[in-house]
Amino acid sequence: MSFDLEEMVPLRIVIRNAAGVPENAGNVALTITLPDGNTHAEASLTGTDGVYDYNYPSVQAGIHRARWIATGQNAGAFTDVFDVEPAEGAAFISxxxxxxxxxxxxxxxxxxxxxxxxxxxxxxxxxxxxVTPQTVVSDMPARWGVIVLPERPVISITSIVKLPGGDLVPPADAMAGTAGYTLKNSEGVLLLPAGGSDVRVTYRVGRTPxxxxxxxxxxxxxxxxxxxxxxxxxxxxxxxxxxxxxxxxxxxxxxxxxxxxxxxxxxxxxxxxxxxx
Incomplete structure (x- = not known):
């Protein structure tokens, strides 16, 4: 099942004894591995008649792995996964x-x-x-003054900075005669001042309306x-x-x-x- 980002994710395990009857273990620990590899751990959970519940406040989008380990009485282990949907780029049908x-x-x-x-x-x-408008970031080589952004269609450019250093590249202004970037079309063709360095482009993609x-x-x-x-x-x-x-x-x-x-x-x-x- 998928959950929305920042939604509380209900997790549950049922521990059983050798006869198959739900019964508490000596200790139950839960480790959740987040999409970026970091972990959220609960070393000792409290159960009732073998049922252990934990509500996890999601903070990252992506696939998470939940690993339950019971030790002592009624020892065992169980691994499951759940998915957290990103806040942007959601479905475009309600x-x-x-x-x-x-x-x-x-x-x-x-x-x-x-x-x-x-x-x-x-x-x-x-x-x-x-389709759904969202913000993406792409690091691109721009030595020849022309790049094609990988995510499309492009709605608008939020910012362009040079790498390394982070100096801002402004939009071109023909009236003022200042050099800068120009977004040619929604296919992501982007013109930059000649001889530029690599750039980090933050931009909006999708279709609106x-x-x-x-x-x-x-x-x-x-x-x-x-x-x-x-x-x-x-x-x-x-x-x-x-x-x-x-x-x-x-x-x-x-x-x-x-x-x-x-x-x-x-x-x-x-x-x-x-x-x-």
Whole structure:
């Protein structure tokens, strides 16, 4: 399960005795390894009838590893992982909009649906570049006065500094006749004063406002992924033993042709695929 940055992450382990009955251990320690390699450790946790809970206040985005070690009575070990989503670069489809698109009136699937929203939006960003506006930093060689920023599309330049040293490179001003940088287009072509050093560029990427074809593509793709996970196009699960219905309803592709057309993508190989929904 994914959690938002700075959200409290609930962690739990159940210790059992040799008979399989929940029972406290002599001591239970928890070590959380953060994405940057640093650790957060709790040396001695308190449990009740073998159940140990710990709420971890997340401070970094990325994959975390939780390692529980029980010693003494009922000794054992357990390792799990959890993911923390960054504050920027989040999904560009809201939970409310997706539920309306799916005609879902209850909140029982909200947490699971949020994960599908994140996955579907990431599929589109992988193919089309950044969608949700966010700030990125790139260190680039600029000895020839022209660089192409690696993250696109580019909305604007926040700052450019020379490396090493950190001297600020200002934007060019044709009216005043001062030299500086010029962002040529959203593809990240950046002109810098000739003979410059390496630079660190802080810039905004994404699409604003959100193109409506991207919004519809996202809604349709997430619906396709969600309904496939539910085993049929109606969103419900076939009856137990209805293997033919399951096999017929699960579509063997992740990106429907309708979504590709909405995004302006061309397939290398045409296939006879039904529209989403």
């Amino acid at each position: 939970l409310a909009d997706q539920k309306k698109h799916l005609r879902k009136l209850t909140d029982e699937d909200d947490e699971a649906l949020r994960w599908f929203i994140a996955a579907g939006c990431q599929v589109i960003e992988d193919r089309m570049g950044h 959100l193109p409506q074809n991207f919004r519809l593509a996202g809604l349709d793709l997430i619906r396709h992924l969600w309904q496939g996970s539910q085993h049929n196009n109606g969103g419900g699960r076939p009856m137990l033993g209805d293997s033919d219905a399951i096999a017929a309803s699960i579509k063997p592709y992740a990106l429907p042709y309708r979504v590709s057309e909405l995004l302006g993508l061309k397939r290398h190989q045409e296939r006879d695929e039904p529209l989403v929904g």
